[in-house]
Amino acid sequence: xxxxxxxxxxxxxxxxxxIGEIADELNISTDTARYLVLNAxxxxxxxxPIDLDIYVDWRNIGSSGERLRYLSLIMxxxxxxxxxxxxxxxxxxNSGIPLATLIASELKKEFGVYITKKDENKxxxxxxxxxxxxxxxxxxxxxxxxxxxxxxxxxKLKEVCSPKLIVVLIDKSGLNEIEGIPLVxxxxxSGIKVEK
Numbered sequence: 206x207x208x209x210x211x212x213x214x215x216x217x218x219x220x221x222x223x224i225g226e227i228a229d230e231l232n233i234s235t236d237t238a239r240y241l242v243l244n245a246x247x248x249x250x251x252x253x254p255i256d257l258d259i260y261v262d263w264r265n266i267g268s269s270g271e272r273l274r275y276l277s278l279i280m281x282x283x284x285x286x287x288x289x290x291x292x293x294x295x296x297x298x299n300s301g302i303p304l305a306t307l308i309a310s311e312l313k314k315e316f317g318v319y320i321t322k323k324d325e326n327k328x329x330x331x332x333x334x335x336x337x338x339x340x341x342x343x344x345x346x347x348x349x350x351x352x353x354x355x356x357x358x359x360x361k362l363k364e365v366c367s368p369k370l371i372v373v374l375i376d377k378s379g380l381n382e383i384e385g386i387p388l389v390x391x392x393x394x395s396g397i398k399v400e401k
Contacts, residue, residue: 215245217230234351261375273304283391290341330362342366346371372391
């Protein structure tokens with residue numbers, strides 16, 4: 206495990222962030238964040254590799270509107286290639302929102318937001334954007350780790366609309382579908398061992 210990540214976990218924990226907020230900040234699963242919060246100090250003392258999760262730092266993309274636009278064009282092209290009839294693009298908070306905004310604009314579709322609450326596992330559709338009621342939806346997120354957030358989102362969406370496809374930047378889960386909805390990543394990664 207990289208020393209910098211463990212130190213960052215301790216810094217975030219000491220600044221008062223919740224486990225869910227730490228998971229979001231580091232783009233790791235809630236389970237991994239919980240494990241690291243509980244064990245970071247012990248892990249800093251160890252020298253052997255451990256299997257946990259893959260940390261994804263995509264700030265070089267996320268810090269540039271132009272780079273986000275290029276990625277969203279690729280994601281929009283993937284959606285077009287599927288020939289799916291849909292009405293709305295739903296972005297998952299937080300990091301799926303900028304991508305979904307640009308994709309909705311490119312495809313000239315309505316835009317909605319699903320707000321996650323990782324610490325409570327009870328998210329909701331934002332009332333500030335287009336409602337999803339009775340619509341066919343494409344779901345956009347940045348990273349899938351365990352699929353829990355997307356499972357929660359899809360269950361909520363199925364109460365009001367018809368989810369058709371999930372498109373993500375990076376898939377760490379290895380899943381091809383979640384709750385019966387196809388999952389298409391730009392990049393799929395597998396577990397690795399990381400050294401201190």
